[in-house]
Amino acid sequence: MSETSIWSAPPVSLSLLAGEVHVWRLGLEQSAAEFLALLDIEEVARANRFHFDKDRNHFVVARGFLRLLLGRYLQAEPKQLKFSYGEWGKPSLAGEFRDSRLRFNMSHSHGVALYAVTEGREIGVDVEHERADFAGDDIARRFFSPFEVGVLCELPDEDRVAGFFRCWTRKEAYIKATGRGLSQPLDGFDVTLGATENVMLLRTDDGSPERWQLVDVAVGAGYAGALAVEKPVSEIRYWDANDRD
Numbered sequence: 001m002s003e004t005s006i007w008s009a010p011p012v013s014l015s016l017l018a019g020e021v022h023v024w025r026l027g028l029e030q031s032a033a034e035f036l037a038l039l040d041i042e043e044v045a046r047a048n049r050f051h052f053d054k055d056r057n058h059f060v061v062a063r064g065f066l067r068l069l070l071g072r073y074l075q076a077e078p079k080q081l082k083f084s085y086g087e088w089g090k091p092s093l094a095g096e097f098r099d100s101r102l103r104f105n106m107s108h109s110h111g112v113a114l115y116a117v118t119e120g121r122e123i124g125v126d127v128e129h130e131r132a133d134f135a136g137d138d139i140a141r142r143f144f145s146p147f148e149v150g151v152l153c154e155l156p157d158e159d160r161v162a163g164f165f166r167c168w169t170r171k172e173a174y175i176k177a178t179g180r181g182l183s184q185p186l187d188g189f190d191v192t193l194g195a196t197e198n199v200m201l202l203r204t205d206d207g208s209p210e211r212w213q214l215v216d217v218a219v220g221a222g223y224a225g226a227l228a229v230e231k232p233v234s235e236i237r238y239w240d241a242n243d244r245d
């Protein structure tokens with residue numbers, strides 16, 4: 001994974017200031033043993049349902065690290081944390097931390113996980129491994145709005161695959177921030193597609209696109225990433241969990 005300048009080694013002591021968003025990147029190709037010990041019984045059962053070892057290990061590392069991370073912010077034992085799930089599956093804190101203002105979301109693709117953490121506002125994050133064979137017009141017409149398909153078709157050929165994944169991750173980050181996932185009609189809102197223009201929601205089905213800040217996350221070569229978070233945001237900080245210097 002090539003390095004980009006946005007990522008820093010995480011600080012020893014974490015503080016999440018009002019309006020801040022912390023984005024964490026983690027490589028999932030590592031031993032799952034220490035993470036497995038952090039999971040609860042339902043998570044272990046879910047891990048065991050994966051057919052391939054690789055998928056199981058990635059799930060265990062990603063979920064175990066989520067617990068470690070939230071434990072650091074909450075100063076709590078990772079294994080003691082409890083989650084509940086929204087109507088469409090979005091996890092949030094439950095049990096003794098159900099009234100916490102901490103909000104989080106995570107995404108994983110092809111051995112990389114992204115986590116986004118903030119306070120008192122909804123948040124969604126997405127990472128996708130860029131695959132040219134997936135970025136065809138048929139898939140775009142199926143998942144993107146007519147506006148987005150139109151913009152995609154106008155992009156130069158050499159920017160089509162990257163444009164497709166910019167669109168995909170921006171849309172996915174938004175439907176994960178609202179928590180509605182794929183129950184949210186994907187043609188009911190529009191995102192911008194350009195690499196350099198303002199990254200934003202142009203239209204939402206509740207008529208308030210200005211409520212959300214949409215940001216690309218430079219995950220690394222071969223990956224696209226995006227974050228959607230309720231405004232106002234004061235600062236976004238990017239921590240590389242594998243950078244332990």
Ligand SMILES: CC(C)(COP(=O)(O)OP(=O)(O)OC[C@H]1O[C@@H](n2cnc3c(N)ncnc32)[C@H](O)[C@@H]1OP(=O)(O)O)[C@@H](O)C(=O)NCCC(=O)NCCS
Pocket residue numbers: 059062063088089090091105106107108109124125126127143144167168171172175176177178179180181182186
């Ligand atoms: C489930 C969904 C929220 C994300 O799925 P995904 O892209 O396959 O997976 P990601 O790795 O980005 O996210 C999965 C994580 O999001 C979280 N999550 C699950 N449901 C969620 C929801 N409704 N809202 C927000 N976050 C959710 C969980 O932490 C989950 O992690 P886990 O699987 O380890 O429990 C949903 O949007 C989906 O099924 N998408 C399929 C892809 C698609 O068609 N996208 C269209 C984009 S244009």
